[in-house]
Amino acid sequence: MQNQKQMPQVHNNKIFRERRVELRRNATLAEKKLWFELRNNKLGVKFKRQHSIGSYILDFYCAEKKLIIELDGEVHDTTEAKEYDAVRDKLLSDLGYKTLRFLNTEIDKNIGSILVKIRQNIQMRVTSPLQGEVETIVRER
Helix, strand or coil, rough: CCCHHHHCEEEECCHHHHHHHHHHHCHHHHHHHHHHHCCCCCCCCCCCEEEEEEEEEEEECCCCCCEEEEEEEEHHHHHHHHHHHHHHHHHHHHHEEEEEEHHHHHHHHHHHHHHHHHHHHHHHHHHHCCCCEEECCCCCC
């Protein structure tokens, strides 16, 4: 665990370029729907999609607020995936990033409340941009 905190903060490393492009081309319906709401500074800040920090590729990333948004589908339901996500979120939190996680199904069912939550976090990050946090939104499946 100690070595993970030593990870260099490399943004969009060329090694992951092809994978990032592939992920953008093969975005899930939920990712496309949320991206429509985030793109072009619609929430007052710039978001990028499939941005990498270190070896992690993030679904959505706002550099100005150090805010990460992850959408979780069925692949995240396994114990192994949950453990991986927890380690990743903790590491990014220790580096000062806040991660919001939402289920893909929640994007489809209630994107309005998701956008409210994102806006609230954007506003909160104005006063505390260096605090790393992880917030998991747990929804019934």
